[in-house]
Amino acid sequence: MGGLKTLEQWLAWQESLHSQEIDLGLERIQSVYSRLFPEGVPFTTITVAGTNGKGSTIALIESIYQQSIFTVAKFTSPHILSYNERFVMNGIQATDDQICTAFEAIEQVRNNTSLTYFEFSTLAALLIFAEQKIDVAILEVGLGGRLDSTNVVDTDMAVITNIAIDHVDYLGATRELIGHEKSGIMRANIPCICGDTNPPESLAKHANTVGALLEFVQQPYAGELLLTGDHQRQNAALAALCVHKLQAKFSIDNQALSQGLKSAQIEGRFQTQTINNKLVIFDVAHNEAAVQALARELAKDQQPTLAIFAALKDKNIAHMINAISPQIEQWLLVPLEVHRATDMNFLLNQFSLKETARACSSMSAAIERALQQHSCQRIVIFGSFHVVSAALKILK
Numbered sequence: 001m002g003g004l005k006t007l008e009q010w011l012a013w014q015e016s017l018h019s020q021e022i023d024l025g026l027e028r029i030q031s032v033y034s035r036l037f038p039e040g041v042p043f044t045t046i047t048v049a050g051t052n053g054k055g056s057t058i059a060l061i062e063s064i065y066q067q068s069i070f071t072v073a074k075f076t077s078p079h080i081l082s083y084n085e086r087f088v089m090n091g092i093q094a095t096d097d098q099i100c101t102a103f104e105a106i107e108q109v110r111n112n113t114s115l116t117y118f119e120f121s122t123l124a125a126l127l128i129f130a131e132q133k134i135d136v137a138i139l140e141v142g143l144g145g146r147l148d149s150t151n152v153v154d155t156d157m158a159v160i161t162n163i164a165i166d167h168v169d170y171l172g173a174t175r176e177l178i179g180h181e182k183s184g185i186m187r188a189n190i191p192c193i194c195g196d197t198n199p200p201e202s203l204a205k206h207a208n209t210v211g212a213l214l215e216f217v218q219q220p221y222a223g224e225l226l227l228t229g230d231h232q233r234q235n236a237a238l239a240a241l242c243v244h245k246l247q248a249k250f251s252i253d254n255q256a257l258s259q260g261l262k263s264a265q266i267e268g269r270f271q272t273q274t275i276n277n278k279l280v281i282f283d284v285a286h287n288e289a290a291v292q293a294l295a296r297e298l299a300k301d302q303q304p305t306l307a308i309f310a311a312l313k314d315k316n317i318a319h320m321i322n323a324i325s326p327q328i329e330q331w332l333l334v335p336l337e338v339h340r341a342t343d344m345n346f347l348l349n350q351f352s353l354k355e356t357a358r359a360c361s362s363m364s365a366a367i368e369r370a371l372q373q374h375s376c377q378r379i380v381i382f383g384s385f386h387v388v389s390a391a392l393k394i395l396k
Contacts, residue, residue, distance in 0.1 A: 007096040010103050011083060011117070018116045024147035024170060029119045033126075033152045035109040041126050043073075043134045044249060045153050046242060049141040049182045050161025052290045053195070053235045056227060056266055057161050058138045060239035064260030066091060070135040070250050075125035075150070077118065077142055080267050080284075080389045081396075087125050089132050102127040118142050122149040136250060144171050146184020156249075158185045158192035158212065159242055161235065163200055164289035169314060175200040186212035191245045193217065195238035217241055224262040228270040231293045236261050268388040270297055275395065276371045282391060283382040286311065288319040294382060295324040306330045306376040308366045308391065310347065311383040312340040317350050320383070329376055331357035332366040336386045363390040 004010050015021075046061065048054050058074050065072035071090055079085040087094035102124035106115070115123075122139075129137045139150045144167070145160075163179045171181045179200035186192045188211040194203060195217045207214035220233035221240060239261065243252050268284040285294045298305060307328045311317045333347050344359050351357040360366035370379045381391045 004103075005100075007083065007099055010100060014115075014117045014120050018114045021117070022143060022170065023116050024144065026147060026149070026152055028113050028115055029122065029149045029152050031113055032106065032110055032115065032119075032123060036105065036123060036127065037130075041137070041153055042130050044136045044156045044246070046136065046138045046157040046159060046246075047141060047150055047153065047155035047185045048138060048159040048161065049145040049148075049185050050159075050195070051164040051166050051178070051182075051287065052285075052293070053161035053231060053238075054140050055284075056232055056264075056269055057159065057195070057235045057238050057242075058140055059266040060227075060236050060261055060264045061138055061242055062088075062091075063264035064239060064243050064252060064257055065136060065250070067256035067260045068250070068252055071133070072136050072138070073125075073129045073132070073134040074138040074140070075122070075129075076140040077121065078385045080385060081392060086121055087128050089129065089134060094128050098128050098131075099124055102131075116149075119149045122152070126153070136246070141182075141185065143167055144178075144181040144184070146181050148184075151185055154187055155185060156190060157242060157246060158187065158190060159238060160185070160192065160194040160196065160203065161238065162194075162196040162289070163203075164287060165316070166287040166289075167314070176202045179203050180206060183207065186210050186214070188212065191215065193238060193241050193245065195234050197234070215241070221261065223258050226263065226265055229293060229297050232269075236264075239264075267392070268385070270294070273395065277377070278371060279378045280395070281378070281380045281382075282388045283380065284385045284388050285320075285382045286315060286384045288316060288323050291320045291323040291382070294380070295327050298324070298327040298378075298380065302327075303378050304329045304376040305378040305380055306332065306370050306373065308332045308334060308363070308370060308379065308381040308387070309383045310334045310336050310387050311342055312336070312338070312386075313342040313346075314340060317342065317347065321350055321355075325355060328380075329356065330373070331355065332370060333357060333359045334363045334366045334387065334390070335359075335361070336384065336390070338386055341386075363387075364394050367391065367394055
């Protein structure tokens with residue numbers, strides 16, 4: 001593309017190329033993918049779907065393979081601080097040059113096919129990982145599964161973390177419907193493992209229909225973890241089972257497995273920092289189930305807590321607030337600089353009269369106010385990736 005030189009220019013152009021930000025379906029990406037990879041991708045793929053816990057499960061699998069002789073890459077979204085976070089090979093983010101080169105290659109074969117921003121990033125990840133001769137690539141499903149652009153790849157291993165209510169406009173309003181969408185990543189005679197402790201029937205039904213080898217995690221991981229929370233033990237068990245299922249291709253010993261699980265880290269998942277003698281917790285929890293998990297962690301150490309919060313308008317915000325309000329003394333509400341942001345008056349109206357909620361003009365104003373007040377020694381910043389991103393940019 002003449003004129004597109006920098007990563008910023010490419011991304012701005014991609015955002016304007018396709019009329020809808022989210023436009024599910026595989027027809028567009030399939031035509032471009034088959035030109036780029038007529039034989040399919042030259043590496044083993046693990047595709048990870050689910051409502052919550054995808055990023056953590058991927059970080060755990062990645063960390064295990066990093067203890068071995070095998071090269072591992074991960075494609076995740078959204079990013080928190082920089083776009084390059086989406087493409088990581090052996091723990092190192094792709095450079096602007098690597099990403100722009102991949103975009104050029106996509107552009108050369110795209111013809112008139114209109115691709116979304118996410119479809120561009122999916123194809124770029126596959127090109128970068130192929131170029132780097134990666135052994136195993138872990139792909140995070142962006143939304144759902146069946147119609148998500150990552151599903152253009154015939155995966156070698158399907159992983160479903162859990163099923164909860166989120167993105168109802170796209171995936172349906174029940175766990176059964178959402179389960180059906182997530183199970184779209186299953187393939188005939190390919191293992192599909194699931195970490196949900198109460199799985200919807202639609203998973204087993206779809207596995208039977210397509211002939212996938214479905215298996216569920218039996219018990220949470222009991223070993224050492226850096227990641228905080230009971231839900232992370234479930235994710236760790238899922239990661240361990242995933243590696244076990246690929247053992248014939250990629251042999252991993254028990255020491256590498258436990259060391260990998262023990263040392264895995266990920267930003268924005270009950271991530272803590274001490275500032276001005278206050279404990280600050282960053283968590284990307286952005287739906288009711290994720291907020292419930294966050295609330296359970298806060299409840300383990302009862303103390304006055306202030307929340308800095310915002311959410312996107314397509315979320316069930318009242319349910320998110322109710323799930324955690326017993327743990328929160330004060331709320332500071334912040335505006336988000338994205339078009340799916342919730343109107344501040346609407347957000348304020350989600351709080352009952354007994355709750356102390358006030359609107360702030362910006363994230364920096366909210367952080368300043370939170371650090372100055374004396375009644376709460378703990379601050380939790382949550383509600384969206386955008387919230388955590390804005391806060392970390394100020395506090396890093």
